[in-house]
Amino acid sequence: MSTTDYLIGFSALALVLWNMRRHELTDRRLLRPIIIATVVCGAFLHAVPTAGAAGALVGAGLLIGIACGAVSAFATRLERDGSTGPVIATATPLAVTVTGLAFASRLGFAFAATNGLGPAIGRFSASIGIHSAQAWIAALVLMAAADLVVRALILWQRRTAALGAARWTPGLPAA
Numbered sequence: 001m002s003t004t005d006y007l008i009g010f011s012a013l014a015l016v017l018w019n020m021r022r023h024e025l026t027d028r029r030l031l032r033p034i035i036i037a038t039v040v041c042g043a044f045l046h047a048v049p050t051a052g053a054a055g056a057l058v059g060a061g062l063l064i065g066i067a068c069g070a071v072s073a074f075a076t077r078l079e080r081d082g083s084t085g086p087v088i089a090t091a092t093p094l095a096v097t098v099t100g101l102a103f104a105s106r107l108g109f110a111f112a113a114t115n116g117l118g119p120a121i122g123r124f125s126a127s128i129g130i131h132s133a134q135a136w137i138a139a140l141v142l143m144a145a146a147d148l149v150v151r152a153l154i155l156w157q158r159r160t161a162a163l164g165a166a167r168w169t170p171g172l173p174a175a
Helices: 003-019 027-044 052-074 093-114 118-127 133-166
Strands: 076-080 087-091
Touching: 003 027, 003 093, 027 133, 052 076, 052 093, 052 133, 076 133, 087 093, 087 133, 093 118, 093 133, 118 133
Parallel strands: none
Antiparallel strands: 076 087
16 A cells, blocks of 8 residues: 555545534535545545455455444434434444444555565465455455445435424424
């Protein structure tokens, strides 16, 4: 990994954790992690192997990312500011821990792979039928993207439900 790669990775982590602090859950806030995922995919994802063990690794990365995003989204507390106010989101320690550890683990793996453990990872990969470093890159990048996108989509759905529960139609009594 180059210095630029590290800067992109740590910047993405900082933006994601910044976005998890207590805030009004707006469309703009929900769009930010999707933009981050798009930038990260554009910067690092050049091919997605789908055959054999490489495809299984990429699939596992996606599933782990989906699981991390779902846990983080459901561990985020949502509350209304009054009956007609905005939805306020606050990430719980579990949400921050899952997201932070997932990002830090991916960056740690990339650091290890490019600073001495690359040959050992290559031997292990070959022994299980993965013959391309691109499989690891795709699995880790798609894991990160799935984590961010799934978290944003679940929070969007939860926010919509919270807003819908308090909405009323003119002429009808408020719920």
